Amino acid sequence: MATIVIRIFACLSLFFFLVPVTYIHGPPPAKNDSQYIQLEPISFNAEEPARTKSGRLEFLRGWKMTSDNADFGGVSSMLALPDDRFIMLSDAGVLIGFTLDEKQGLAKRPFIAPLPDGPPVENEFARQNWDAESLAHDPETGQYWVGYERYHGVWRYGPSFARKEAEHPVELMQKWPKNGGAEAMLRLPDEEDAEPGETNRFLIFSESADYAKGGHQALIFDGDPAEATVEPKLFGYRPPKGYQLTDATLLPDGRALLLHRRFAPLEGISAIVSIGDLSEIAAGKLWTATRIAMLKPPMRVDNMEGLAVTVEGDDTMVWIVSDDNFNGFQETLLMKFRLLPGKQKRKKAQAPGPQAAGSNEKAEASPGFSSIPK
Numbered sequence: 001m002a003t004i005v006i007r008i009f010a011c012l013s014l015f016f017f018l019v020p021v022t023y024i025h026g027p028p029p030a031k032n033d034s035q036y037i038q039l040e041p042i043s044f045n046a047e048e049p050a051r052t053k054s055g056r057l058e059f060l061r062g063w064k065m066t067s068d069n070a071d072f073g074g075v076s077s078m079l080a081l082p083d084d085r086f087i088m089l090s091d092a093g094v095l096i097g098f099t100l101d102e103k104q105g106l107a108k109r110p111f112i113a114p115l116p117d118g119p120p121v122e123n124e125f126a127r128q129n130w131d132a133e134s135l136a137h138d139p140e141t142g143q144y145w146v147g148y149e150r151y152h153g154v155w156r157y158g159p160s161f162a163r164k165e166a167e168h169p170v171e172l173m174q175k176w177p178k179n180g181g182a183e184a185m186l187r188l189p190d191e192e193d194a195e196p197g198e199t200n201r202f203l204i205f206s207e208s209a210d211y212a213k214g215g216h217q218a219l220i221f222d223g224d225p226a227e228a229t230v231e232p233k234l235f236g237y238r239p240p241k242g243y244q245l246t247d248a249t250l251l252p253d254g255r256a257l258l259l260h261r262r263f264a265p266l267e268g269i270s271a272i273v274s275i276g277d278l279s280e281i282a283a284g285k286l287w288t289a290t291r292i293a294m295l296k297p298p299m300r301v302d303n304m305e306g307l308a309v310t311v312e313g314d315d316t317m318v319w320i321v322s323d324d325n326f327n328g329f330q331e332t333l334l335m336k337f338r339l340l341p342g343k344q345k346r347k348k349a350q351a352p353g354p355q356a357a358g359s360n361e362k363a364e365a366s367p368g369f370s371s372i373p374k
Contacts, residue, residue, distance in 0.1 A: 031069075031070040031071070032068045032069055032070050033069060033070075033071075033112075034067060034068040034069045034112075035069065035110055035111055035112055036067060036068065036069075036110060037065060037066070037067045037072070037096070037098055037107040037110040037112070038065070038066045038067065038107075039063040039064075039065060039105045039106060039107050039334075040063060040064040040065075040066070040105075041061070041062070041063055041105055042062040042063060042064050042300055042333065042335075043062075043300065044059035044062065044299060044300055044335075045298055045299050045300065046298065046300075047298040048298070053340070054293045054294060054295055054299065055273075055291070055292050055293030055294060056292040056293055056339060056340040056341075056342065057273060057292070057293040057295075057318060057337040057338070057339065057340070058337055058338040058340055059335065059336075059337055060317075060336045060337060060338055061102060061335075061336045062300065062333060062334065062335040062336065063105065063333070063334050064331050064332070064333055065107070065321075065332040065333070065334055066332070067112060069112045071090070071092065071094045071112055071114065072090075072094075072096065072112055072332075073090065073323075073324045073325075073326045073332055074090035074091045074092050074094070074323055074324065074325060074326050075088045075089070075090055075096065075305060075306050075321050075322070075323050075324075075332060076089060076090060076091040076132060076133045076134070076246075076247075076305050076306065076323055077089045077132070077133065077134050077135040077184075077185075077247055077305070077306050078135070078247070078306030078307065078308045078319065078321050079135055079136075079137050079308055080308035080309065080310045080319055081137070081139075082139075083099065084099050084100045084101070084102075085097070085098075085099050085100075086098055086099075086100060086308070086319075087135070087137075088306060088321060089115075089132050089135045089146065090132070090323075091131050091132060091133060091323065092114075092130060092131075092132075092326070093114055093115045093118045093130030093131075093132045094112060094113065094114050094115070095111070095112070095113055095114070095115060095161060096110075096111075096112050097109075097110065097111045098110040098111075102336075114130075115130065115132070115146070115157070115161060116157070116161055116162065116163055116164065117155075117163070117164040118130040118132070118148070118155070119148055119150075119151035119153065119155075130148070131148060131149045131150045131151070131179075131181070132146050132147070132148055133147055133148065133149050133181055133182055133183050133184075133207075134146070134147035134182045134183060134184050134185035134204070134247070135147075135185065136185045136186070136187040136202065137187070138187065138200070141159070142158070142159030142160065143156055143157065143158060143159065143165070144156070144157045144161060145157075145185060145187065145202070145224075145225065145226060147181065147182025147183075147184075147185045147204055148181060148182060149176070149178070149179060149180065149181020149182060149183070149207075150178055150179070150181065151169065151181075152169060152170065152173040152174055152176055152181050152182070153167060153168055153169040153170055153173065153182075154167070154168050154170060154182065154185075154204070154225040154226045155167045155168075155226055156224065156226035156227075165226070166224070166226040166227055167226060168225060168226050168227060168228045168230070170204075170219070170225065170232065171231070172217075172219060172231075172232060172234060173204075173206070173219070175209070176206050176208075176209040176217065177206075177207075177208050177209060179207070179208070180206050180207045180208035180209050180216075181206065181207065182204045182205070182206070183205055183206065183207035183244070183245055183246060183247070184204070184205040184245050184246065184247050184248040184258070184259075185202060185203070185204050185205070185225075185248075186202065186203040186204075186248050186249070186250065186256060187200050187202050188200050188201045188202065188203070188250070188254075188278070189250070189254060201220070201221060201222055201223065202220075202221040202224075202225045203218060203219065203220060203221070203248075203278075203281070204218065204219045204221065204225060204232070205217075205218040205219075205237055205245050205248065206218065207244050207245060207246070208244060211235075211236030211237075211238075211286065212236055212286060213236075213238065213286055214238050214241065215236035215237055215238035215286045215287075216236065216237055216238075216239070216244075216245070217234060217235075217236060218234070218235050218236060218237045218287070219232035219233065219234060219235075220232055220233045220234075220235060220281070220283060233283035233284075234283065234284065235281055235282065235283050235284060235285055235286070235287060236285070236286040236287065237286075237287050237288070237289075238286055238287070238288045239258075239260050239272075240260055240272045240274070240291060242262050242264075243260035243261065243262045243272055244260060244261060244262070245258060245259070245260050246259050246260060246261050246304065246305040246306075246307075247259045247305060247306050247307040248307065249307050249308055249309050250309070251275070251309065251316070252311070254278055254279075255275055255276060255277055255278060256275065256276045256278055256289070257273065257274075257275055257307065257309060257318065258273070258274045258275070258276055258289050258307075259271065259272075259273055259304060259305070259306075259307040259320065260272045260273075260274065261303060261304050261305065263303075267296070267297075268296070268297050268301075269296075269297075269301055269302060269303060269304075270294060270295060270296035270297075270301060271294070271295040271296075271301055271304040271320070272291055272293070272294050272295075273291070273292055273293045273294075273295075273307075273318070273320075274289035274290055274291050274292060275289055275290055275292055276288070276289030276290070277289075292339075292342075293337075295320075300333065300335070301322075301333075302322035302323075302324070302330050302331050302333050303322050303323045303324070303325060303330060304320050304321070304322050304323075305321065305322060305323040306319075306320065306321035306322075306323075307319070307320055307321075309339075315338055315339075316338070316339035317336055317337065317338060317339070318336075318337040318338075318339050319334065319335070319336055319337075320333075320334075320335045320337070321333065321334045321335075
């Protein structure tokens, strides 16, 4: 433990020592715009190679992701699309996309490019206002939604992120802490009585805005959160004690899979994955979820911020990606897990879309989001 603490302080000292030198010698060099992404295989637990499970997560594969592109890194959210396609979004407003070839460990058809538009900034060096933290997608229309913090609003983009279509500086979000914005966003499945083309309902979670009893604020949108005419209702989400929510996605039965992270100087970084029943959400109430796994040293873990799910046959795959905060002391890790069944088996529901996957958490199917009071 003492060795870990010494290394942490050594790295911090080195960081603060080197930063001023960059400015003494003038502006940084021109950005490298390489589109190539390297994938280096990683192990789950170097101290215990035979250990591959934590709770209901079974580690299958993992990679350290790197690129010479200066904009690569800082991943804050992730989508898993059909045909092994992944879209990641950084907290500097940069999109990272690739098709994963697991057999060869390659990132095919990669791209690294900024969003076409974002919240207003004073100058090129104020891009932190493009602090994009959450991402949702409609596979039917091809539209994307991005949740921003600092600016505290939601933007909708057209297919392939070709252009901005709408933006909404949500009033209830304006009192959220500067760094406690729209950390996670859920676009829920269509309700049975929904009209064709009708916009889904959404949930958006603050990372740190106080609610009550250790909870943080979250919002229910009965429609498109990027439209100024849609005003949300407030509820609370209580993460595991000491942890903060960083991302969320859907399981095919309508429940939510949630990712949380924690940093303690003496213990390092850890993450908790939970499952929550969306039918238990109600405006003005505090919602919680059930922990199913924890990732902590000596397991390979970093600042886990992005979460996605896919289905392979009868198996649910959970994908987690880390945010390296654009520094050399952290890593961008992409990890693939199998979601193991709970104590009781249950019949799977049909997946609502590419964000969805299977789960065997409870004996009875969750009523899902449609039961949330309007």
